[in-house]
Amino acid sequence: MEYTVQKLGKLAGISTRTLRYYDEIGILKPARINSSGYRIYGKKEVDKLQQILFFRELGVSLDNIKNIVTAPSFDGAAALREHREKLLEKRAQLNSLIANVEKTIAVTEGRMKMSDSEKFAGFKQKMIDENEKKYGNEIRDKFGEEAVDQSNAKLMNMTEEEYNAVTKLEQQVKETFALAFATGDPSGELAQKAADFHKKWITFYWNKYSKEAHAGLAQMYVDDERFKAYYDKDQPGTAEFIRDAIRIYTGVKE
Amino acid sequence: MEYTVQKLGKLAGISTRTLRYYDEIGILKPARINSSGYRIYGKKEVDKLQQILFFRELGVSLDNIKNIVTAPSFDGAAALREHREKLLEKRAQLNSLIANVEKTIAVTEGRMKMSDSEKFAGFKQKMIDENEKKYGNEIRDKFGEEAVDQSNAKLMNMTEEEYNAVTKLEQQVKETFALAFATGDPSGELAQKAADFHKKWITFYWNKYSKEAHAGLAQMYVDDERFKAYYDKDQPGTAEFIRDAIRIYTGVKE
């Protein structure tokens, strides 16, 4: 039995364009081309197409399918296991996406209050994620893997009360430094008060405090472009001001 | 505070290309263009970008984000609820994908036998899905919604034993018709035996049998291109042969 594109397409439930595309990318070539240039498929091609569509149903990319169905030595099972990992990852991402979307809906609808502990848990996780994504590498470079993991663990284990405290503290750090910046004096009372807030704030994340680490973090606010951009957002020069204030506060000279 | 593309990009953690693209599609235009043609963003744009990225994180398409952040009257919450539905659908698909992949892995690894009841359940579901996708509309047109739903329900409620029986029967139908086709006589003994197998087979799916419906189904094998393609796969003309045999068997004349 021989098939033209349309016949084979109808048999398999796919379009003729798909068959031409499969020919184009070399995943399924017709058995022969007749004198008019028509693609003619035979029994072997039908079977191969079934295989292709089977894997396609499983969400495998055509590129991978090509390897699976053309190279007889190719380990299809291994490819599928790898594929499974990717799918699981996708699902995990999708789950967290859905959780975030639902959270947002709940908040906008006013069904959930800001102090709601469920939302709180979600926000902590999100905060960790964001921290990791934004600064993860730099912080890891500077303080080592272990310290970051411990910091995250600490954040995860915070109670809601502690979380509220640290959030408030963060706010105070920002505000006080903004006010201090206006004075222009990093050794002034306001700036030193801000540096103290800052110390208390990081103490929530770090399990041990040292003047050196504190001063090091402050220096990073200036050195790392992303930190700097963040702190300089409203007032350019804030990052340097913070570093100077903390240097004075800790007594650590560059 | 004003920003060029790179500064804003670093602040927000995105590339300059992304900012230019957002300008291009009109989702985030710079506050102004300076004398050298540089894009200059202001505070308002920073805030808008934050919004955009927030929704982007939730997996909303830029097209939808555009509506959300540009039209002030646009109902963002409603858009999110719609988005949520899409995500849930995606997850459901992903789940069934993963289940199928795992099933396939298990089978290829020989961990699961063909008679395994878990796999059986999955296959039944897959069979229904495939039937629906391939022939659903045509069958619904001909026999009505209810009949199809009942047929599916019947399939779902089959025991494994029944399932094995129906699978075997299907095999017998195919083989016997193939042999009968070789004789060329639709009224011959073999063809009539095949028609009888076919009757028993469809009885597994239908909750009532009638000669007319049986003959009607047979006619559809010829009329519907996809059925025809399926039955003609190995031997062209098989669909007509089956119809003729069943017409004789049921005694229903066209």
Add this chain to the structure above:
DNA sequence: ATACACCTTAACGTAACGTGAAGGTCAATA
């Protein structure tokens, strides 16, 4: 003067086809 870090537009590439457009082939029909 030159180097270097910025900025610009333009255009291709990505995955897997859908959707025409323009033009040849084949069988049946008026």
Add this chain to the structure above:
DNA sequence: TATTGACCTTCACGTTACGTTAAGGTGTAT
């Protein structure tokens, strides 16, 4: 025999959200 009409063919653009050169202008420090 000429003409439909249903096939077939090869381009080639559109889809999403950018990444990635390429070619060329701008700004500033040395």
